[in-house]
Amino acid sequence: QVLLHxxxxxxxxxxxxxxxxxxxxxxxxxSNSAAWNWIRQSPSRGLEWLGRTYxxxxxxxxxxxxxxGRITINPxxxxxxxxxxxxxxxxxxxxxxxxxxxxxTSAFSFDSWGQGTLVTVSS
Amino acid sequence: xxxxxxxxxxxxxSPGERATLSCRASQRISSNYxxxxxxxxxxxxxxxxxxxxxxxxGIPDRFSGSGSGxxxxxxxxxxxxxxxxxxxxxxxxxxxxxxGQGTKVEIK
Numbered sequence: 307q308v309l310l311h312x313x314x315x316x317x318x319x320x321x322x323x324x325x326x327x328x329x330x331x332x333x334x335x336x337s338n339s340a341a342w343n344w345i346r347q348s349p350s351r352g353l354e355w356l357g358r359t360y361x362x363x364x365x366x367x368x369x370x371x372x373x374x375g376r377i378t379i380n381p382x383x384x385x386x387x388x389x390x391x392x393x394x395x396x397x398x399x400x401x402x403x404x405x406x407x408x409x410x411t412s413a414f415s416f417d418s419w420g421q422g423t424l425v426t427v428s429s
Numbered sequence: 430x431x432x433x434x435x436x437x438x439x440x441x442x443s444p445g446e447r448a449t450l451s452c453r454a455s456q457r458i459s460s461n462y463x464x465x466x467x468x469x470x471x472x473x474x475x476x477x478x479x480x481x482x483x484x485x486x487g488i489p490d491r492f493s494g495s496g497s498g499x500x501x502x503x504x505x506x507x508x509x510x511x512x513x514x515x516x517x518x519x520x521x522x523x524x525x526x527x528x529g530q531g532t533k534v535e536i537k
Contacts, residue, residue, distance in 0.1 A: 352528055352529075352531070353474070355528075406473075411476065412479035412483075414462045414479070414521035415485075415521075416474075417479075417486075419473035420473065422472075
C-alpha cells in the first residue's frame, strides 16, 4: 500500500516561493509505472492539476499551462520523495495542495493522495 | 481546454435511494481517460472509477460508471450513510488533467 506524506509551510508571502515535499512509502519515485503529481484545490478554481514528474529510463516532467514558467517539480531518489516549487506566488495561489500518484491503477487517474496542505499566500 | 460540467450541483436523497450523477465534456473524451472521485470534508479525493467504468481497488459494487463520448454517469445503486459526500469527474487530454466542479450528495 502506498502512502504519501506531505510537509511544508502553511504561510507564504506574496512574490516568494511556495515549496512542498511529498515523501513516498510503499513505492518508488523512480518507478517505471508511476507518475508523481501535484494538484491543488481552492473554492475559486476547484481541483486543478499542476504538474508531474516521472521516470521512464530518464526523468520527465510536465506542467499545466496555468502555472508553466513558475513551477518546478523535482524528484529526490535518495529520500524517495518529490517536491513542488511555485515561485512569484500571489493570493490567487492560496489553496490546499495535494501530492498524488498516477499511472498505477490507470495512466490517466490518481489512485493515492497525500493528506493535503493548506497554503495561504499573505503578507 | 476540455471543460467538464457536472450536474446537478446538489443532489438531496435518502439512504437506500439511487443516485445518478452526470458529467458532460465540452469535447469528446476517450473512455480510458475519464475517472470519478469521492471527497469528504477535510479529506483528499478518493479514486472510485477509472476508464469510465472500472472500479478502483476496494470500491463497493454499488458504485458504477458508464458513458462514452461526451456524456458520462456515476451511479450509486443504494446510498449508504458513508456515501454522502462530493463527487468529481476528471479527464485527461492534451498532456494535462481537468476536473469537474463537483456534485454534492446530501442527506434529504
